[in-house]
Amino acid sequence: MESLIPPLLNGTALGALLLLSALGLTLTFGQMGVINMAHGEFIMAGAFVAYLTQLVIPSSNLSIPVALPLAFLVAGLLGLLLEVGIIQWMYRRPLDTLLVTVGVSLILQQAALQIFPAQGVPVENPAWLQGQIDVFGYAWPLRQVFTIALAGVCVAALAAWLKYTSFGRRIRATVQNRDLAETVGVRTRNVDRITFFVGSGLAGVAGVAASLIGGTNSQMGAQYIIPAFLVVVAGGIGQIKGTVIAAWAVGISMALFADWTTGSLAQVLAFILVVVFLQFRPQGLFTVRTRGLA
Template identity: 45%
Template sequence: MNEIILTLFNGISLGSILLLIALGLAITFGLMNVINMAHGELIMVGAYITYVIQTIFMNYAPPEYFDLYFIISIPVALIVAAGIGMLLEVSLIRHLYKRPLDSLLATWGVGLILQQTARSIFGAPNVGVTSPSFLTGGLEVGSLILPYSRLFILGLSIVCLFSIFYYFYRTASGRRVRAVMQNRQMAECLGVSTRKVDMLTFAIGSGFAGVAGCALTLLGAIGPTIGTSYIIDAFMVVVVGGVGALFGAVSGAFGIGILNTIFEYVTNATLGKVLIFIVIIAFLQWRPSGLVMSRSRSLD
């Protein structure tokens, strides 16, 4: 029973990590139909922002305030990554809407530039980030120990999810974003500034990528290619959940996370990854639109 509970917790934990990574992609790819291959590098930006703030606190702050570095890193990573995303949208992406292959190649090139910039500044070897003291250890549940870091990532992903939901469905600005995504011409006729909406939406998606990078520092060392190892899984989550469906990303993330953990437990890590790809391919053959299909009214 303990093994079953631990396997389920590991699956939920992996799903929360995938959800946190895929939330930004669900906005840029799912809602804006922009294939942003630099999403992984925006995750890297958030991770290195955390490392820089940790170094500043380590060198200049009193030891008793060291743990505050991680709390400060989350909003700073969001703002910096959002700023880079906004600059990317204004200078490049705005010219490539409705040109998916061009946007794929262009953002892939931007990703390589960001990787090389990180190597030039921080070096090629991975660097470590020390977890704050309140996230070390774990919660004892019977004979099981659930790591605080994993529980924190699960809570952070839930907070980010509800923040996005509140913005898109409970604010005037979010309703304008959804209006533009559903019917751009009609939104323009009603006076919505679609250029501002595009820029703001891409910045929001990029900002949440930075938050994901900050959270990933709790799991191990970081390097210039940290985002590359997660970008394929993030696209899988968005496609399986349903392009344009926010809560489809939730279903896809936790479904993939739990199945992947079960397959790895029954077989091994390599074969488990192969099996999850086979299941996803078979699922998309049966349901190409994903778990949740977005619906909109249109005039034919």
């Protein structure tokens, strides 16, 4: 039993990181139908914001709390620019959004290579994240606990925003029937822009968490974009609760497989499990059966 504790804890932390990466896609892909392959580069942007914030703020204890809202803002603005400049012309054409955003992701990767070193730059963990806590004899890194807590806060905030605010009701109306929503006075263009801003901003927050674990580099977005899409699809399109469960299951699977084999093969095996699951339940864990999306 004790041998299962490290992979369960590490897998939960990895699942939280995948959840942070997938939350934004729950909005932009799950609820807007946009296949945004540049989402991974928004994660990268959040990671580089964390690095730049540490350059500006000497105290690493303050830099991460400051970097989180800054990363949300920067990645959100990048997403808003993408939506206004390109995506707004391609709603209901998901394959076109796929092709276009692949090009955007390549442009952002090259831009990062021109600005930052090719080998990436480190992000220092603040003192309050450098320790461990003892869990049944296993020294669990505090940075992993922080990632789980951050994911929990983001999930709660997003679910409350969608369910209890007037703007959340506008999103649901736009998703269910855009034309009818416009006839009752919903400004769907504003809904699209703000939704894309929030979804992209969540990717920036995920980038800060990722930078604390693996540093930064121009290719880091590619490490998270495919797992994030799989998590969203396996959980059920537009379903936050399904995304949470699927992220945790994928994270645990990858950690358990990593105990028996290499990390890259563990990732492949976990993805195969997701693909097999989708063969039996292509709609994912949950489907939209009522007017609520969460």
